[in-house]
Amino acid sequence: MSWSRRLATLLPRAVERDNGGTEPDPRFTFANERTFLAWSRTALALVVAGLGIVQLLPPFPGVPAGRHLLGLPLIALGAVLAVAAYVEWVRSQRALRRGDPLPNSVLPWILAATITGIAIIAGIVLLLSALR
Amino acid sequence: MTGPQGQGRPGDDPEERDPGLARERTSLAWTRTAISFAALGGVVLKANVISGLIVLAVAPVVWQLGRVSRGRATRNDLPAVGATRLFIIALTIVAVSLLCFLVAIFGRSAPLSLR
Numbered sequence: 493m494s495w496s497r498r499l500a501t502l503l504p505r506a507v508e509r510d511n512g513g514t515e516p517d518p519r520f521t522f523a524n525e526r527t528f529l530a531w532s533r534t535a536l537a538l539v540v541a542g543l544g545i546v547q548l549l550p551p552f553p554g555v556p557a558g559r560h561l562l563g564l565p566l567i568a569l570g571a572v573l574a575v576a577a578y579v580e581w582v583r584s585q586r587a588l589r590r591g592d593p594l595p596n597s598v599l600p601w602i603l604a605a606t607i608t609g610i611a612i613i614a615g616i617v618l619l620l621s622a623l624r
Numbered sequence: 625m626t627g628p629q630g631q632g633r634p635g636d637d638p639e640e641r642d643p644g645l646a647r648e649r650t651s652l653a654w655t656r657t658a659i660s661f662a663a664l665g666g667v668v669l670k671a672n673v674i675s676g677l678i679v680l681a682v683a684p685v686v687w688q689l690g691r692v693s694r695g696r697a698t699r700n701d702l703p704a705v706g707a708t709r710l711f712i713i714a715l716t717i718v719a720v721s722l723l724c725f726l727v728a729i730f731g732r733s734a735p736l737s738l739r
Binding site for chain 2: 503504505507508518519522523525526528529530532533535536537539540542543544546547548560563564567568570571574575577578581582585
């Protein structure tokens with residue numbers, strides 16, 4: 493399947509017209525939706541954290557770009573996480589309709605990589621600031 | 625898997641008989657998501673008033689989106705999945721992130737060299 497074709501299957505209209513398989517138990521549909529919403533809130537939390545770091549923290553002495561180094565990636569990854577959560581929801585809903593096993597989720601991986609990366613940058617910034 | 629109405633043995637699990645609890649949990653999740661938007665709006669407000677008001681205005685919209693009836697989720701001829709509104713939420717978060725990115729760079733405490 494071509495790239496654009498694959499992208500088109502993610503559009504809401506394509507998802508709602510999907511009539512492969514059978515309508516899943518509504519509880520599963522609800523649970524899938526709640527999972528999407530929980531990831532959306534996680535994405536928003538990343539954005540809040542990023543904005544808070546840049547705008548509300550005092551600057552790191554000696555590392556003028558420190559707050560931006562920490563905050564801007566957090567905000568960008570919030571957007572990435574929101575899109576990934578939607579894609580994940582589509583894939584899960586499709587699997588539920590067809591009775592397939594649920595696809596492996598990349599979202600925990602994205603989140604763990606984000607937190608690890610930010611923690612490493614924070615450590616470096618603090619160290620530079622302390623050694624100034 | 626038992627059917628939507630739980631034709632199996634009713635009584636073990638209240639949800640076997642009634643998807644109402646799942647529906648209610650989902651509706652509460654929508655409320656929490658709307659509150660998250662409001663919380664973000666509050667933080668943005670500290671940095672840039674206009675952007676903050678924009679994000680705050682998104683919160684009641686999200687709340688209303690969550691209240692939109694999905695119809696009878698058990699009927700086959702109706703789209704049981706609210707794909708559109710979830711798509712809207714994802715796009716809104718992307719837009720809000722972009723706004724926050726700009727506010728972070730150009731906001732109150734911003735330009736890199738001035739601090």
